[in-house]
Amino acid sequence: MLSNFEFQNPEFFWVLLIIPVLAVWYFYKRNKITAQVKISSLKGFKTGSGLLARLRPILFVLRLLAIAFIITALARPRTVDVSTRTKTTRGIDIAIAIDVSASMLAKDLKPNRLEALKNVAAEFIRQRPNDRIGLIEYAGESYTRTPITSDKSIVLSSLNDIRYNSIIEGGTAIGMGLATSVNRLKDSKAISKVIILMTDGVNNGGFIEPVTASELAQEFGIKVYTIGLGTNGTALSPVALRPDGSFQYGNIPVEIDEGLLKEIAEKTGGLYFRATDNESLEEIYDEINKLEKTDVEEFKYTNYEEMFRPLILLAGLLLLIEVLLRNTIFRSFI
Secondary structure, X not given: OHHHEEEXXXXXXXXXXXXXXXXXXXXXXXXXXXXXXXXXXXXXXOOOHHHHHHHOOHHHHHHHHHHHHHHHHHOOEEEEEEEEEEEEEEOEEEEEEEEOOHHHHOOOOOOOHHHHHHHHHHHHHHOOOOOEEEEEEEOOOEEEEEEEEOOHHHHHHHHHXXXXXXXXXXXXXXXXXXXXXXXXXOOOOOOEXXXXXXXXXXXXXXXXXXXHHHHHHHHOOEEEEEEEEOOXXXXXXXXXXXXXXXXXXXXXXXXXXXXXXXXXXXXXXXXXXXXXXHHHXXXXXXXXXXXXXXXXXXXXXXEEEEOHHHHHHHHHHHHHHHHHHHOOOOHHXX
């Protein structure tokens, strides 16, 4: 409650310094202005008149309190209620193209490349509440996992369900993954359209060349950020499928066509990144998150409730009580 309480003109509190000055002046002058009469006996005076005389300073106290309340009212106490409303003025449509080939099970990222990517991508999606996002899967062929949507719960659930499977054709068809992403964004009315394409290999499949797909992206005004995923040197990767369906692993060289990924990014106005571990992958998505900002307009509404009126009424009541006491009970002592 105190966090939304303020004084509009707190400089008036300096005037409160006059109150101790008045108090000192009153009690200093009181003895001088009190008449003194020497008499031989107090007999004949009403019982209790001495008590009223001692209570007489209460009139001055009431006046000081009234002055204090008036000064506090001049300081304009009030409560402040601030509410905000946001309006997205520039939305971004984003297609995330994920390589789901067998090599994505390599363990140079923890626990493997695919799971590391899913964890980082999920956090990226959560940080884009005002944008529409879709998911594309590709290996030797590609398909839309989730259409472009603003429902983040659907996107996150779909992302979590992505697994390597042997049904989709093997290989790495970068051109196919990029072309499918372009197809999902080409009719978008968003001011900014972005593809985040990640792969851990070289293009070796599909019937659409990556350069052709990048030209399509350029034609439709789509920016492509490319990410090469994999350590430098060798990585513990799947080399053979056992009869029980599990993979046999071995250390094989990491080969990423960085020249192609750089060309795609440069042609479309995007950037190329290399992720060699979990930390660098997180940094890449953070960087993309900073580069692609959604314009959000914030409207702030402030309601003020003035609190000085009760203080003025209380000050007036105290002054009224003082006048009544001064002209009734304490009349004979004034």
